[in-house]
Amino acid sequence: MxxxxxxxxxxxxxxxxxxxxxxxxxxxxxxxxxxxxxxxxxxxxxxxxxxxxxxxxxxxxxxxxxxxxxxxxxxxxxxxxxxxxxxxxxxxxxxxxxxxxxxxxxxxxxxxxxxxxxxxxxxxxxxxxxxxxxxxxxxxxxxxxxxxxxxxxxxxxxxxxxxxxxxxxxxxxxxxxxxxxxxxxxxxxxxxxxxxxxxxxxxxxxxxxxxxxxxxxxxxxxxxxxxxxxxxxxxxxxxxxxxxxxxxxxxxxxxxxxxxxxxxxxxxxxxxxxxxxxxxxxxxxxxxxxxxxxxxxxxxxxxxxxxxxxxxxxxxxxxxxVAPRHPLEPIQSVYPRRFQTVSRAGPGEMEFLRKCSVCHTLTPDDANRAGPTLYGLFGRVAGTLPGYKYSRALVESDIVWTPETVSRLFDDGPDIVTPGTKMPVQRLKSVERRDALIAYLLQATAADGKTPLPGERQTTN
The missing domain is CATH 2.130.10.10 (YVTN repeat-like/Quinoprotein amine dehydrogenase)
Structure with missing residues (x-):
């Protein structure tokens, strides 16, 4: 050299x-x-x-x-x-x-x-x-x-x-x-x-x-x-x-x-x-x-x-x-990021931040994340949120998102519950932590302050 x-x-x-x-x-x-x-x-x-x-x-x-x-x-x-x-x-x-x-x-x-x-x-x-x-x-x-x-x-x-x-x-x-x-x-x-x-x-x-x-x-x-x-x-x-x-x-x-x-x-x-x-x-x-x-x-x-x-x-x-170096170089990265937060009050919110927030928001705006917004999730038919490009497997699914089906998604995994979809495989086997996540999502995803009853379809969100 x-x-x-x-x-x-x-x-x-x-x-x-x-x-x-x-x-x-x-x-x-x-x-x-x-x-x-x-x-x-x-x-x-x-x-x-x-x-x-x-x-x-x-x-x-x-x-x-x-x-x-x-x-x-x-x-x-x-x-x-x-x-x-x-x-x-x-x-x-x-x-x-x-x-x-x-x-x-x-x-x-x-x-x-x-x-x-x-x-x-x-x-x-x-x-x-x-x-x-x-x-x-x-x-x-x-x-x-x-x-x-x-x-x-x-x-x-x-x-x-x-x-x-x-x-x-x-x-x-x-x-x-x-x-x-x-x-x-x-x-x-x-x-x-x-x-x-x-x-x-x-x-x-x-x-x-x-x-x-x-x-x-x-x-x-x-x-x-x-x-x-x-x-x-x-x-x-x-x-x-x-x-x-x-x-x-x-x-x-x-x-x-x-x-x-x-x-x-x-x-x-x-x-x-x-x-x-x-x-x-x-x-x-x-x-x-x-x-x-x-x-x-x-x-x-x-x-x-x-x-x-x-x-x-x-x-x-x-x-x-790189050249010439600035005398002051403030770090522009944001920390903690939403999925790195460790000081939140509730265990359900902690699970959401760790498991879900990289791909999903809780607001009507999906913020260009990998997955659709979870706003108005419960009661929604899978694969029906307007404007999101779902996989064919989810579009053709007959799942309605309820506390039971979301819990099963994290218990068995997306590869079992929704095979052929884009969702990354992750599981939450602890019943206590899974229940805390579901309880948090029921409150945090409620559209207009109203959480649909289990099985009640909500197809307009």
């Missing part, structure tokens, strides 16, 4: 393009991107920085125009049936690709802001997606032990890797598209030769770390591959020589990674909220930022590399100015 320190002057960085300028000529980027109804799992900025895509636990993707203090929502893309884990723009096209906990890969038409193709397979989680620089192929890391390669124009799978033991967590294409890199729970990083998107031979073991490898990034220049691990190591593999250099490490898992070609930096985000920026050539730590209120699941640099957007447990994305 070239150990010469890359010197990027601040003047050169600030001279590069940005989506807007203030009256004084300074660059303006949104401080936050506000619009999701749940934690934000990933963010991707377009090459020119004018737009962004965010993927969320609320099952949606938002397309943003990077203007104003909180960004401008262009479109909300709906099509996945579970949390969306990653999303990327497709270079040279007006398309995007996303992956989800539902096991599907989605191809989006950004000219019309619609779902173009949904490629479904098993229900195994898909954690990571990357697109080749020529925009022809997408690769996805699946938790069934494989990585899949897709022809984007054709909307179909064309190849898959097999060889990892356990989850495949991360994928990356080489800059020329002739290699695919994969990393997984088994602690290995592998290289697969490609010929026109197809696997052209056996894999080569690049690194056996021992602990699981969570993230990968092919760095600009084509000779370096960065990785981050479950035990907090950030490392770089020199592909021509096979040399592996471990950089400044930490105790917490590395969960996200992003690179800035113009600045010559790459950044990692960790489970304890720390963001570290490294110089690509020297491996030196350039900057570091800490937010103690949760993990960093997503990172994306602005084109010139002076700003870095990060996402995590908050319903919004936060901007951090």
């Amino acid at each position: 070239d150990r010469t320190l890359r010197r990027v002057t601040l003047a050169a960085l600030l001279a590069l393009s940005a989506p807007a300028q203030s009256a004084s000529g300074e660059q303006e980027w949104p401080e936050r991107l506000v619009g999701h109804g749940g934690p934000v799992m990933a963010i991707a900025l377009s090459d020119d920085g004018s737009e962004a895509l965010t993927a969320s636990f609320d099952y949606s993707i938002i397309r943003w125009r990077m203007q104003g203090p909180e960004g401008t929502i262009v479109a909300r893309l709906i099509g996945h049936n579970a949390a969306v884990n990653d999303v990327v723009f497709v270079p040279g096209t007006e398309k995007a690709v996303s992956v989800s906990d539902d096991g599907a890969l989605a191809i989006w038409d950004l000219r019309e802001n619609r779902l173009e193709t949904l490629i479904e397979d098993t229900k195994d989680k898909v954690q990571d997606v990357v697109v080749s620089l020529d925009g022809r192929f997408a690769a996805a890391a699946r938790w069934d032990g494989t990585a899949r390669i897709f022809d984007i124009a054709g909307g179909r799978e064309i190849a898959r890797t097999e060889g990892h033991r356990g989850n495949v967590n991360a994928v990356a294409f080489s800059l020329d598209g002739r290699q695919l890199f994969t990393a997984g729970y088994d602690g290995t990083v592998r290289e697969w030769p490609l010929d026109d998107g197809l696997i052209a031979g056996p894999s080569r073991l690049l690194h056996a770390h021992g602990w699981g490898v969570n993230v990968l990034a092919a760095l600009p220049g084509g000779s370096l591959l960065a990785f981050g691990t479950l035990n907090g190591v950030t490392g770089v593999i020199d592909l021509p020589t096979g040399e592996v250099v471990e950089l400044a490490s930490q105790e917490h898992p590395v969960l996200s990674i992003a690179a800035s070609p113009r600045a010559g930096w790459f950044a990692t985000g960790s489970a304890n909220g720390h963001v570290r920026v490294f110089d690509m050539d020297s491996g030196n730590l350039v900057e570091e930022y800490g937010d103690i209120y949760g993990p960093v699941w997503g990172l994306s640099f602005t084109p010139e590399g002076t700003q870095l957007y990060r996402s995590g447990l908050d319903d919004f994305v936060i901007r951090w100015q």
Whole structure:
């Protein structure tokens, strides 16, 4: 690895393009991107920085125009049936690709802001997606032990890797598209030769770390591959020589990674909220930022590399100015979040906050969360709330939500009571805690102060 320190002057960085300028000529980027109804799992900025895509636990993707203090929502893309884990723009096209906990890969038409193709397979989680620089192929890391390669124009799978033991967590294409890199729970990083998107031979073991490898990034220049691990190591593999250099490490898992070609930096985000920026050539730590209120699941640099957007447990994305650093950097995360509150008075409310509040509200407004509002729940026929896109299984269900059916939902689980629906599987086996939750919901979800009697249908809410 070239150990010469890359010197990027601040003047050169600030001279590069940005989506807007203030009256004084300074660059303006949104401080936050506000619009999701749940934690934000990933963010991707377009090459020119004018737009962004965010993927969320609320099952949606938002397309943003990077203007104003909180960004401008262009479109909300709906099509996945579970949390969306990653999303990327497709270079040279007006398309995007996303992956989800539902096991599907989605191809989006950004000219019309619609779902173009949904490629479904098993229900195994898909954690990571990357697109080749020529925009022809997408690769996805699946938790069934494989990585899949897709022809984007054709909307179909064309190849898959097999060889990892356990989850495949991360994928990356080489800059020329002739290699695919994969990393997984088994602690290995592998290289697969490609010929026109197809696997052209056996894999080569690049690194056996021992602990699981969570993230990968092919760095600009084509000779370096960065990785981050479950035990907090950030490392770089020199592909021509096979040399592996471990950089400044930490105790917490590395969960996200992003690179800035113009600045010559790459950044990692960790489970304890720390963001570290490294110089690509020297491996030196350039900057570091800490937010103690949760993990960093997503990172994306602005084109010139002076700003870095990060996402995590908050319903919004936060901007951090890497260069020049602000003397005061207030933490913008909200803590405790609604699902982390531990000081509420009643046990029923506690169960709601922990089990339900990530996906549901108690007010007529659903706040763009993953599930429908619970306002007016009791007496409502399942799958009938106007404006919410239910799964077919729930639309065709004859369940009426009563204290008894809601209790059974938490006792047996959604997979038993409402099979085939989008509801995540969770159970509450304690009768005392379940009864407390039901009692709280009866009071908190009452529409217009009136709680319907058990079995009384309420289909207008």
